[in-house]
Amino acid sequence: MKELMKAILVEEEEGVSKMKWADAPYPRPTASGQVLVRVKAAGVNRPDILQRDRKYEPPADASPILGLEVAGIVEQVYGDSRWRPGDEVCALTHGGGYAEYVWVDERHCLPKPAGWSFTEAASLPETFFTVWFNVFQQGRLGANGKSENLLVHAGASGIGVAAIQIAKALGHRVAITARKEHQLAICKSVGADEAILLEEDWSDNLLKRFGKVDVVLDMLGESTFSGNLDVFRPHGRLVYIAFLTGAKVELSIPKLMRKQITLTGSFLRPQSFSTKASIAEDLKNQVWPMIESGKIKPIIERTFPIQEVQQAHELMEKGGHVGKIVLTL
Structure with a gap:
């Protein structure tokens, strides 16, 4: 041995x-x-x-x-x-x-x-498990059986491009933010319906060009929090998986209450082996056929x-x- x-x-x-x-x-x-x-x-x-x-x-x-x-x-x-x-x-x-x-x-x-x-x-694996757990299981994108609007911050990241492709393959509309022009173009080439530069007025631009959203996948944190609350439809779901621009935010509770926003987040690694197994089973049944068919690259x-x-x-x-x-x- x-x-x-x-x-x-x-x-x-x-x-x-x-x-x-x-x-x-x-x-x-x-x-x-x-x-x-x-x-x-x-x-x-x-x-x-x-x-x-x-x-x-x-x-x-x-x-x-x-x-x-x-x-x-x-x-x-x-x-x-x-x-x-x-x-x-x-x-x-x-x-x-x-x-x-x-x-x-x-x-x-x-x-x-x-x-x-x-x-x-x-x-x-790491990216697809993370996206499925947070966008679809935690954020419940499409759980009502209808097409919904997803916003992904840092859309050019490994997580971001995975979220774009999975959500689009399942029939949802996707917008992303990114910091550089070339990232916007690539994200649109893999399926993003709208791509917004992450500048001070990103939320206004998103509402004008894409409309309100149902789910936000955020790995930035402080810099995007206030804008996230502005772009939600009623019953929106805000899901955090990281906080690259800061971990502390100021929350307007009335705004959250008026829109009945759900705020959640997770780390993948501490999840139980059984939870990860259930994610893998969902991916095998719902996402792998789209990979095999060429819808996800x-x-x-x-x-x-x-x-x-x-x-x-x-x-x-x-x-x-x-x-x-x-x-x-």
């Missing part, structure tokens, strides 16, 4: 987090119903950067190795599983994705879409060999990219 594999390890040198491709203990299963995936590609996400810099503490039972999503080939099965060695999958991990091998809950795996590369498939800004993880993180931190950043093995 192997004792070592290669993985990205994080060390602190003079207060700065340094990442290197080095020997690490070969992973072992922690529960029945897991599969060992030989990683071919791993997505880069902002929580990876926070964990790298010790600004985010992963769950106690999670792998200390960075990486929340992978695509690869099933090597082993531990306990009952629908997967078999040789199956090509993409998976939401409980950490550990920046490595040659990772054990994952078999329920959190989805088949690699036909015609997609491992690199493209690795762009799916991979949007990748750039790929890096995993040994160049530092450059990948720098691109993520710089911002301005569109879609996903992916590491390849």
